[in-house]
Amino acid sequence: MHRLGxxxxxxxxDSRRGSFHLQVECTFATDWTVIFGPSGAGKSTLxxxxxxxxxxxxxxxxxxGRALTESSTGLRVPPGHRQTSLVSQQPALFPHLNAQxxxxxxxxxxDRAVRARRVDEMLDxxxxxxxxxxxxxxxxxGQAQRVALARALAPAPRLLLLDEPFSALDGVASDAxxxxxxxxxxxxxxxxxxxxxxATDALATSAEVLLLRDGRQVALGPAAEVLASERERIxxxxxxx
Amino acid sequence: MDWQAFALSLRLAAVTTAxxxxxxxxxxxxxxxxxxxxxxAVEALATLPMVLPPTVLGFFLLVLLGPRTxxxxxxxxxxxxxxxxxxDGLVVGSVIYSLPFAVQPLVAGFASVDTALVDAARLxxxxxxxxxxxxxxxxARRSLLAAVILSFLHTIGEFGVVLMLGGDIPxxxxxxxxxxxxxxxxFDYSAADRTALLLLGLSVLFLAAIYSKxxxxxxxxxxxxxx
Numbered sequence: 001m002h003r004l005g006x007x008x009x010x011x012x013x014d015s016r017r018g019s020f021h022l023q024v025e026c027t028f029a030t031d032w033t034v035i036f037g038p039s040g041a042g043k044s045t046l047x048x049x050x051x052x053x054x055x056x057x058x059x060x061x062x063x064x065g066r067a068l069t070e071s072s073t074g075l076r077v078p079p080g081h082r083q084t085s086l087v088s089q090q091p092a093l094f095p096h097l098n099a100q101x102x103x104x105x106x107x108x109x110x111d112r113a114v115r116a117r118r119v120d121e122m123l124d125x126x127x128x129x130x131x132x133x134x135x136x137x138x139x140x141x142g143q144a145q146r147v148a149l150a151r152a153l154a155p156a157p158r159l160l161l162l163d164e165p166f167s168a169l170d171g172v173a174s175d176a177x178x179x180x181x182x183x184x185x186x187x188x189x190x191x192x193x194x195x196x197x198x199a200t201d202a203l204a205t206s207a208e209v210l211l212l213r214d215g216r217q218v219a220l221g222p223a224a225e226v227l228a229s230e231r232e233r234i235x236x237x238x239x240x241x
Numbered sequence: 242m243d244w245q246a247f248a249l250s251l252r253l254a255a256v257t258t259a260x261x262x263x264x265x266x267x268x269x270x271x272x273x274x275x276x277x278x279x280x281x282a283v284e285a286l287a288t289l290p291m292v293l294p295p296t297v298l299g300f301f302l303l304v305l306l307g308p309r310t311x312x313x314x315x316x317x318x319x320x321x322x323x324x325x326x327x328x329d330g331l332v333v334g335s336v337i338y339s340l341p342f343a344v345q346p347l348v349a350g351f352a353s354v355d356t357a358l359v360d361a362a363r364l365x366x367x368x369x370x371x372x373x374x375x376x377x378x379x380x381a382r383r384s385l386l387a388a389v390i391l392s393f394l395h396t397i398g399e400f401g402v403v404l405m406l407g408g409d410i411p412x413x414x415x416x417x418x419x420x421x422x423x424x425x426x427x428f429d430y431s432a433a434d435r436t437a438l439l440l441l442g443l444s445v446l447f448l449a450a451i452y453s454k455x456x457x458x459x460x461x462x463x464x465x466x467x468x
Binding site for chain 1: 355357358360361362363364365366367375376379380
């Protein structure tokens, strides 16, 4: 299962927030994993735990042999030091900085020219070169989402977490970007986890799928198997039209 | 017009405001970003001077900083003079007295910054200092301005603490509000008129500065939106 060059992420997490209880235990060893489930299933909660923004009641997260969260020892590598980036549904660009400065925010190289080159490279990757000097308030939802993606990729994470990131993009643009992005991520050995409630998104990529429902993991495996019932449902719906 | 007292008031307010910012910015950030359950107590303590009668605060400080306590004697020895009845003592009193007026606007301003932006900055590796300087302060500029102006004006206008702690020493602790009190006590109403007018003018001028920076309410544009 562990393919060459693919880093391994394993976690066992137990988290409570109010009445919601998330309990999952998984190992991801593919470069593209989809967390699929209806809204409220715990997808965002899981991504926030992996990113280190929230702490589990109990559990651990190990990325490529390095413990990032470990409740038994109280270890908690802060977000931003876990080589993990998260792009959420809401792009959350810093409103007082232009697109270029937003992308540069996470870069720490002391050499200004190196930083500038990286920013250009990232904006080019997401097709947002012409937006470099625009303020977030002058960007459309899809444009802002692209810049947010560039910002998350700029610090060269090893784990990229995407929370319904393509919802703001229109279909065609989203597909083209997705293809380009997947190639780039594979080349740069970034493991990606995408949370979505859209079965077509999950089926579009031949990925591993973690099926999540009410905070519990229902299944983990190849998309075709795990989403067989979803695929039938979509086929039926298309036939009915 | 007592220009010496005027200059002293401005100097006291400027020094106090500078010290207050150095204390209030980290404190407000801690209150907003921190997770400790003790932070509620910290915030309550930082707000206490707002509801405490100034004379009570002045009295406590007078006793604490005076020769009756070992703390006061220690400071006396350290500085070579007692803090009570000195300009430095007034600064200490003013900082405590005006603390809520610096902390409260900053807490409100920092808390209004979208938490998604704070999360995004933390994910990109921003530590507490960078979070404050590059995200919270720029997005809460108006609250920072309000904190500066309110601290400044509140210090200029303080009376109870100054009188209790500083006495009325020309050039050292006699501020403009004490001068006004002296003028009224001496039935010198025309001089009191001018002093009061000057204090009023200062307040209106600075408050106008805050409100001129207020975003147009009708346009609904605010600085902190990340949506």
